[in-house]
Amino acid sequence: MTEGGATVLDGKIPEGPIQGRWDQHKFDVSLVNPANKRKYEIIVIGTGLAGASAAATFGELGYNVTAFTFHDSARRAHSIAAQGGINAAKNYPNDGDSIYRLFYDTVKGGDFRSRESNVYRLAQVSNEIIDQATAQGVPFAREYGGLLDNRSFGGAQVSRTFYARGQTGQQLLLGAYQALARQVAAGTVELHTRSEMLDVVVKDGRAVGVVVRDLVTGEVTAHSAHAVVLATGGYSNVFFLSTNAMACNATAIWRAHRKGALFANPCYTQIHPTCIPASDEHQSKLTLMSESLRNDGRIWVPLDTDDKRPPNEIPEDERDYYLERQYPAFGNLVPRDVASRAAMRMIEQGRGVGPLRNGVYLDFSSAIDRLGKHAIEERYGNLFEMYERITDEDPYEVPMRIYPAPHYTMGGLWVDYNLMTNVPGLYAIGEANFSDHGANRLGASALMQGLADGYFVLPYTIGDYLSDWLNTEPVPTDDDAFAEVIAEVNERNERLLAIGGTRSVDDFHRELGKVMIEYCGLSRSREGLEKAIAEIKALSAEFWSDLRVLGDAESLNQSLERAGRVADFLELAELMCRDALDREESCGGHFRVEHQTEDGEAKRDDENFSHVSAWEWVDAATPQTLHIEPLTFEYVPPSQRSYK
């Protein structure tokens, strides 16, 4: 519960009718004259959807951009793996969609814990994103007449999702990457690959640059700019097993947090209902099976807990299509948090399927009968192949087995309406920030948010800050402020290498993941969270005394890279648990067993918790201080989310 002393944050939301706020704001923010743009330096960290689109757009506008990715190419960002699609309010299917409806569905889907104005803006620019992507040559699926096709996604009763087979993220990222490549060739963007940002440099209260480590040579260098943009993705890998890529991490935003940037709603994590279940201890990640599959697949478990028959031998009347039963209006297309909890309940009741009884069925037989195998192949071909390679089972013949897995994080750095953190000159975009999705993200909206931020929001709002610094040079990199941070970064790496213990990084990471998924996953309790905090503290102490990282810092050293990321995850994990403890309600992906309705749905406390919790770093030995941003809902009256 927040005390009267917690600072109330100002999101700098514009006034007036919501439909006009963004347009008015674009007029009100200070512009940077075209001839002046070339006087500015902007640093962009991360080259996924948000980072690549922002860097490319800044370059097109005439700014000087230095972009960093820790991969070998900008196209490797994990945005590439997003499967199902991207939402927009075009209403091409003529089924009742509009900007207002997309806004409404997203606020409701976020369980009334997001800023209405941000979400409205997101819905508003969604259409421009589709136009931009199409113009870039993104090969969206088409109808026979040559126009764009749509499909439905969870949490919506209209068909508003644009897609490219089951590889939409790949194609959208390639569009942004290609735009970035064009700017690199044009000389407006200098792109550094295999370079990892390890800290932000703050001087006189504002962000002035970053410290970066070359992952091949180990060289640690300083880079300065007028503004720094973090586009480094989400932190689902705190659970070790997630749908994220192996290198995904929280380091950039965590170091920014330690330098003063508030971290908002860290406990809002999304567990995606349809992933391939774990089969063994050796498992390194959980593979996502796109939500779009729930368009045509029907989810069920055997009615009888003792039913061990192969699925094709279980007749219809002995199956429980539990989502269709519990939520008639939305059926298999309920939002992710609702679907994940429902699956967990079935598994807890002993009705899980598969060798480890840890899955539920996603069955395509009805759709194959109705549409034919070829139609299903067209829509989901690559996903079915992916499933078969991993499990050696053919989803055209037997139902898929699926299981909830950590996938997306709604929490992240706090940002205002201009996407600036509370540290002047430091911006956060895409999954790295907290805004827009509230306590639960709807399917097909992450791609929408990353590109909205990068193509159509930040390029406008960054001018408002930059114009204050016209005709100033970035702080020189030989300034003490940079030297201090370089020393900190080097000292930290040396420390990790010097521990000389017995346990590997992955060993610690796996253990952290188990604690987090058990106590801070789908379902949380006071007792569990307090236990988790104690266990994490103990694990962290052991990490810093028993870690073994071989090799040195002056060459390519993947263990050292991972060690730094896990050290940050250990601190973040503690904050997530504290945030979950503090939020005495259930909303979206944050489910406290003490706060649920009679039928097991999330029970919000709008009177006491209709706010953003933004945490301020104090020091390594002291828990963060809480600040709040109250949320008001003028247009979408908060209600108990019902998908029945």
Add this chain to the structure above:
Amino acid sequence: MDLTLKVWRQAGPEAEGAFKTYEATDVSPEASFLEMLDQVNEQLNAAGEEPIAFDHDCREGICGMCGVMINGHPHGPQDGTATCQLHMRKFNDGDSIVIEPWRATALPVVRDLIVDRSPFDRIMEAGGFISVNSGAAPDANITPVPKEAADSAMDAAACIGCAACVAACPNSAANLFTAAKMQHLNLLPQGQPERYTRAVAMVETMEAYFGSCTNHGECEAACPKNISIDFIAMMNRDYVKAQFKNLARAGQA
């Protein structure tokens, strides 16, 4: 299952490399190839030896980071499968597996199994894009795209940029990669204004780094996304046509 691995180790770009032999014991058939390497690395770490460095990320066959020669086959024995998607059930107890990085002059070794694929980005920077500034695009449905064309463009666009094609090619050519990237855009109406300048720029950049194509077709066989060499034929046509095109008259019917 127990396996004998012969793995290329090389401390840095200038260092001499060599094969080292490791025993991978108690490997589950359900484990993926990279999870098997993780297991070996944990053993090495415990024994005080530096782990094997290899590129990987998504572990679901889409990012293009991973890629090693497995017994002489890029990405291993399974058709249309990236290294990270290969599971150990494709091998037998007692098998010996030779694991090495992509071999090509244009893709120098960085460390152990990691190579530098930056020439691919140079090819993209030369012309693998459609020039449209953010915000300048017309409504998406203004330009209908025949479904079959959109599907072919998508087939080409599925290239993950892993460089298995280069590794498989006896000449270390990058024609399949370049053709896929080029035809993705050249097959779409939106790509037409720059079709011929794109073809020339991308081909000429490619030729600065890679070998020549003599139609072996090893690339298509090795490609984890089954990209077709038909795209190479289309690229060659566009390149030849570009030599005769008078772009000043391109606006005429």
